[in-house]
Amino acid sequence: MLRHMMRRLVLFQGQHQQPTFRALRGTKMKTPRHSPGLALSIWTLSSKPRDFSQPNSSWSPEMRKVYDHYNALCATDPENESEKSPWMKLPSYNRSIKYATGGIHLSKLIQAEARLFTRNVKEQGATFEYVVFINKEEKSCVCVFQSGRLLEGAPGHVHGGAIATMIDTVTGTLAGFLSGPIMTANLNIDYRSPMPLGSVVLIHCVLDRIERRKTYITCKVTSADESKLYTEATALFVSISVGHLFGSRS
Numbered sequence: 001m002l003r004h005m006m007r008r009l010v011l012f013q014g015q016h017q018q019p020t021f022r023a024l025r026g027t028k029m030k031t032p033r034h035s036p037g038l039a040l041s042i043w044t045l046s047s048k049p050r051d052f053s054q055p056n057s058s059w060s061p062e063m064r065k066v067y068d069h070y071n072a073l074c075a076t077d078p079e080n081e082s083e084k085s086p087w088m089k090l091p092s093y094n095r096s097i098k099y100a101t102g103g104i105h106l107s108k109l110i111q112a113e114a115r116l117f118t119r120n121v122k123e124q125g126a127t128f129e130y131v132v133f134i135n136k137e138e139k140s141c142v143c144v145f146q147s148g149r150l151l152e153g154a155p156g157h158v159h160g161g162a163i164a165t166m167i168d169t170v171t172g173t174l175a176g177f178l179s180g181p182i183m184t185a186n187l188n189i190d191y192r193s194p195m196p197l198g199s200v201v202l203i204h205c206v207l208d209r210i211e212r213r214k215t216y217i218t219c220k221v222t223s224a225d226e227s228k229l230y231t232e233a234t235a236l237f238v239s240i241s242v243g244h245l246f247g248s249r250s
C-alpha cells in the first residue's frame with residue numbers, strides 16, 4: 001500500500017514542477033539540488049478544503065485588529081495597481097497533503113484519519129488560532145497567534161511544547177515557502193518570559209541563509225504590540241524528496 005502511494009506521489013512529481021508556495025509567489029527561486037519539485041498548486045484542488053486562516057468568532061478583538069492590519073498590507077494599492085504588495089496571507093488546511101495537487105483525494109488515501117497537529121480540534125479558539133503572512137521580498141513572515149484554554153502549561157500560561165509547536169510550524173512554513181518540501185532537523189528555543197494563556201502574540205521569522213539542502217530560519221515571539229519578547233529560536237530545515245517520507249534515503 002505504502003509503495004503504491006509513493007508511486008502516486010512520484011508520478012505527481014514527474015507531471016508537475018511547481019511547488020505550491022513557489023507557484024503562489026510567482027517568482028523564480030533557485031531549487032535546492034535535492035528538492036523534488038512536488039506537484040503542488042492550491043489552484044488546482046478539485047474541491048475546496050476549509051481554510052483555517054479565515055477569521056472566526058473565537059478571535060479576540062486584539063487578534064482581529066492585528067489580522068486586519070497585516071491583511072491590509074497584502075492588498076494592492078488601488079492608486080498604484082502595477083505595484084504588487086510583497087505581503088501575502090497563506091491559506092491553512094488541516095492536512096499538509098492538501099497543499100498538493102489532488103490533495104483532497106490524497107488526504108483520503110493516506111492515513112485518512114490523520115490531522116495536522118495544530119488544526120485537529122474542532123472547537124474554535126480552544127487550541128491554536130493563527131494566520132501566517134509572508135513577505136516575499138524580505139523572505140520573512142509574521143504569524144498572528146492566539147492561544148486557547150487547552151494549551152495551558154504553567155498555571156495561566158502557555159505550555160512550552162505548544163510554543164515550540166507554533167515555532168516549528170511557522171519557521172517550517174517559511175522554509176517550505178522558500179525551499180519546497182523540508183523537514184525540521186534542528187530547533188533551538190530560548191523561553192525568555194512566560195506567555196499568558198489566551199494572549200495574542202506575533203511570531204516573526206526571517207531567512208538566515210540557505211546552504212545546499214539546508215535552510216536556516218531565525219525566529220522571535222513578541223507581544224502583539226512588539227514591546228515584550230517571549231521567545232527566541234533558530235531552526236534548521238533540510239530539503240527532502242517525497243520518498244524520504246516513505247523510507248527512501250534518496
Ligand SMILES: CCCCC/C=C\C/C=C\C/C=C\C/C=C\CCCC(=O)SCCNC(=O)CCNC(=O)[C@H](O)C(C)(C)COP(=O)(O)OP(=O)(O)OC[C@H]1O[C@@H](n2cnc3c(N)ncnc32)[C@H](O)[C@@H]1OP(=O)(O)O
Pocket residue numbers: 038096097099168169170171172173176177180181182183184185186212213214236238239240242244249
Ligand atoms: C509531502 C511533503 C510535505 C512538505 C511540507 C512542506 C510545507 C508544507 C506547508 C505547510 C504545512 C503546515 C505546517 C507545517 C510545516 C512545517 C513544520 C513541521 C515540520 C516537522 O515537524 S518535520 C518532523 C520532525 N522532523 C523529523 O522527523 C526529521 C527527522 N530527521 C530526518 O528525517 C533526517 O535526519 C533529515 C531529513 C533531517 C536529514 O537527513 P538526510 O539523510 O536527508 O540528510 P543528511 O543527514 O545527509 O543531512 C543533510 C545536511 O543537513 C545536516 N544536518 C542534518 N541534520 C542536522 C542536525 N540535526 N543538525 C545540524 N545539521 C544537520 C547534515 O550535516 C548535512 O549537512 P551538509 O550538507 O553540510 O553535509
